[in-house]
Amino acid sequence: MATQTMAPPPTTQTSLKTQLRRAERRRKLNAFLLVAPLALFLLVIFVFPIGSMLWRSVDNSELSQALPQTAQLLSAWDGQQPPSEAFYASLAQELKSALANGNIGSLGRRLTYEDPTLRTLVTQTIRKLPDTPETTWQQTFSTLNPRWAELSTWQALKKAAPTTTDRYLLASLDLERNAQGEITAVAPEKQVYIDVFLRTLAIAGAVTLICLIMGFPLAYLLATLPTGTSNLLMIFVLLPFWTSLLVRTAAWIVLLQSGGMVNTSLMGLGFISQPLELVFNRVGVLIAMVHILLPFMVLPLYSVMKGISPHYQRAAISLGAHPFKAFWQVYAPQTLAGVGAGTILVFIMALGYYITPALLGGPSDQMVSYYVAYYTNTTNNWGMAAALGSLLLIITLVLYMLYQRLVNQQTPNRR
Amino acid sequence: MxxxxxxxxxxxxxxxxxxxxxxxxxxxxxxxxxxxxxxxxxxxxxxxxxxxxxxxxxxxxxxxxxxxxxxxxxxxxxxxxxxxxxxxxxxxxxxxxxxxxxxxxxxxxxxxxxxxxxxxxxxxxxxxxxxxWSTVLAYDGEKLKEAPSSWKDFWDVQKFPGKRGLRKGAKYTLEFALQADGVPAEEVYTVLATPEGVDRAFKKLDELKPHIQWWEAGAQPPQWLVAGDVVMSSAYSGRIAAAQAEGRKLVILWPGSIYDxxxxxxxxxxxxxxxxxxxxxxxxxxxxxxxxxxxxxxxxxxxxxxxxxxxxxxxxxxxYTDNLKGALAMGTEFWVDNSEELEQRFNAWAAK
The missing domain is CATH 3.40.190.10 (Periplasmic binding protein-like II)
Incomplete structure (x- = not known):
């Protein structure tokens, strides 16, 4: 009896359960559909380009694409024996087909990195190469240019033969492989990128610090002033956002140059007798970058400070703490989340700065992005651009992870 | 639906x-x-x-x-x-x-x-x-009492005290440095093609380095010259001519210029x-x-x-016939082959 009367409820319960599950699934699907455009956008705009950038930094397929058979021969070759007739024959044949396919351009560019004269050597050779050799191909090549008989020419080709390479990444760290394949430092007069990376970190760090020192009191003021006044001040903070970055940068040139407004007014007021050098050096870069990035420090700080109740600080003072101690021990720790967010935001944005240092700095103030742009636009060496970009990305990620670690360590301690 | x-x-x-x-x-x-x-x-x-x-x-x-x-x-x-x-x-x-x-x-x-x-x-x-178009030595005729006559004068900071403007990059800069070191225009690229020639150019640049203000955009040199930021500068001829048309007394020195x-x-x-x-x-x-x-x-x-x-x-x-005298045709082939290497060396040099 009892079991009979008890029987129906489980069935309704399971149907309820399935209904619930179905509803849950539908909800999940809806949620997924809602984020689908963003996910797709991120995939197309972020994941794919970053992936292809990482790939380009090790990609070395120029020679193996233009001269597949020669590339195979070169890979099997030990680099010491004089290359056999087969090398010359396959090179002769494949150079012609590469010219017809339009692969010769990327090949020439790639060979320039090994030896600047190789491109001209290949061009001149192609132009004069006969359809059939008079005696042997080896003889033909060597008469066209004696350099084809030299081992070093073929060793340079061998370096370009594998489909992947670490040369761009190594070059980004001022390293290279010598003839024996060992990693060594490049000649001192060519060492530049380690300095550039350190400089980039130093500039970004200095900008972040100045922004924090200037932004913290400002955000505090904004958060504590009556709404009307703080709104007005907020507009002043946001005002720079409405002008283009380029205009703001150019405006600083006008203000800071030796005949500019700042120098002429300082001289007019008798503070200085000679114009200060404020632009085309580090000072100009720091001034302009702080100006541009300051709102990114103030806004997160402001939003956090706005949520901090003034009662805690008052309570601390009423319990006998010195106002500074109350501020430092009670108020400041509560702003840490804002300080962290503002700092990381400004620092990471500053790492990628390009146009401001390019226009306001001297040659020793250029950051990594300048060289990325230079390799992308001017020399078309996308491998080098990708390698520098990848390293910058890795450095940024490592710093971000360190930051996350610090924040996560602190949270449990506070509680 | x-x-x-x-x-x-x-x-x-x-x-x-x-x-x-x-x-x-x-x-x-x-x-x-x-x-x-x-x-x-x-x-x-x-x-x-x-x-x-x-x-x-x-x-x-x-x-x-x-x-x-x-x-x-x-x-x-x-x-x-x-x-x-x-x-x-x-x-x-x-x-x-x-x-x-x-x-x-x-x-x-x-x-x-x-x-x-x-x-x-x-x-x-x-x-x-x-x-x-041409890259030339330009100066403000109103500000300089004595006119410079060559890239040697550009390097002479005793005779012409003040900053000089040069384009931030190896191209043009190395050619001008060699000419200042006494290499005739027609031999510039022959000398530059040798490692010793490149060393020579950079050594000559060392002398002038503290006095150089590097420009990035073609609009900068005429502006700096007019403002008095630099006493002389390399510049694109078209930009100087445009400033002249606006009534500025800028002067172009054609010998030693590089045309392209x-x-x-x-x-x-x-x-x-x-x-x-x-x-x-x-x-x-x-x-x-x-x-x-x-x-x-x-x-x-x-x-x-x-x-x-x-x-x-x-x-x-x-x-113009007189302007081509002593001028140098841009070594396009040379720069297509060597720009990568020389620009990198320039960057390393300039940053030190």
Missing amino acids: NAVFRSNRSLKYFATTCLVGLGLLISTQAQALTVISFGGASGDAMKKAYYDPFIAQTKTELTPGDYNGEFAKIRSMVETGNVSWDLVEMESPDLTRGCFEGVFEPLDWDKLGIKDQLMESAVNKCGAGVFV LDYWAIPKGSKNIEAAYEFIKFASQPDTQAAYSSQIPYGPVNPTAIEKLSPEKAKEMPT
Whole structure:
């Protein structure tokens, strides 16, 4: 009896359960559909380009694409024996087909990195190469240019033969492989990128610090002033956002140059007798970058400070703490989340700065992005651009992870 | 739900119609000769001197356009076989690279028949010269009591105290340094091709380094000269001429300058080669060249055109006979091969 009367409820319960599950699934699907455009956008705009950038930094397929058979021969070759007739024959044949396919351009560019004269050597050779050799191909090549008989020419080709390479990444760290394949430092007069990376970190760090020192009191003021006044001040903070970055940068040139407004007014007021050098050096870069990035420090700080109740600080003072101690021990720790967010935001944005240092700095103030742009636009060496970009990305990620670690360590301690 | 579906479908129809329409528009436009230049003031001068008279005279349809020198764009056009540009203004390094890579149609100079009318460097395997521009030593004639006469004076900080402007990069800078060190203009690239020559140039630059203010954009040197930030600067001739036209007393020193050309090139696979040849021929005539150069101080590649300009205008041209004396033709081949290595060394040097 009892079991009979008890029987129906489980069935309704399971149907309820399935209904619930179905509803849950539908909800999940809806949620997924809602984020689908963003996910797709991120995939197309972020994941794919970053992936292809990482790939380009090790990609070395120029020679193996233009001269597949020669590339195979070169890979099997030990680099010491004089290359056999087969090398010359396959090179002769494949150079012609590469010219017809339009692969010769990327090949020439790639060979320039090994030896600047190789491109001209290949061009001149192609132009004069006969359809059939008079005696042997080896003889033909060597008469066209004696350099084809030299081992070093073929060793340079061998370096370009594998489909992947670490040369761009190594070059980004001022390293290279010598003839024996060992990693060594490049000649001192060519060492530049380690300095550039350190400089980039130093500039970004200095900008972040100045922004924090200037932004913290400002955000505090904004958060504590009556709404009307703080709104007005907020507009002043946001005002720079409405002008283009380029205009703001150019405006600083006008203000800071030796005949500019700042120098002429300082001289007019008798503070200085000679114009200060404020632009085309580090000072100009720091001034302009702080100006541009300051709102990114103030806004997160402001939003956090706005949520901090003034009662805690008052309570601390009423319990006998010195106002500074109350501020430092009670108020400041509560702003840490804002300080962290503002700092990381400004620092990471500053790492990628390009146009401001390019226009306001001297040659020793250029950051990594300048060289990325230079390799992308001017020399078309996308491998080098990708390698520098990848390293910058890795450095940024490592710093971000360190930051996350610090924040996560602190949270449990506070509680 | 249904309504959404229906509107979706009509949207699809609409999109298809638009695409087909666009396709038709593009394909009809492809009939006309499409000429792409760098635009700006030069593009305006080209419209008056070349495009409009060409349309009026030959009744050919012509679609002008401009770009920012994106060589990759032309390459991808040629690679995908979808060439909608028939004639493109190219700077010399990209022309050399593109010619080597087979991106441009080689020009049949016999068919053009103007080879002996143009200056020598205007005749290129893949390109026909458009105009000549120059990188020169410039100074403010009102501020300097004594005029500098060579790059040696540029290096002489005792005689001419003050900062000097140079372009941030190895190109031009190394050539000027060697000339300051006493290398005659015609030997500059021979010396620079040797490692010792490069060392020599950098050593000479060491002397001047504390006095150099590096410029990045072509607008900076005339501005700095006028403001008195620098006493002398390397500068693009066209920019100085523009400042002169505004009444500034800037002076150009032509000996030791480096001149370079822009070229017309035909992307491989263009469907209007015949019309493109006609256009090149038309734009290389003394009259049209003079019409162009009278509006903008870029030198004509056809020497006869100089005579058709007013004497004052003619003296502003990089290709004026006196201005070419002691001037140096840009070593395009040299820079295409060596720019990577030398620019890196320059960057390392400049940052120290």
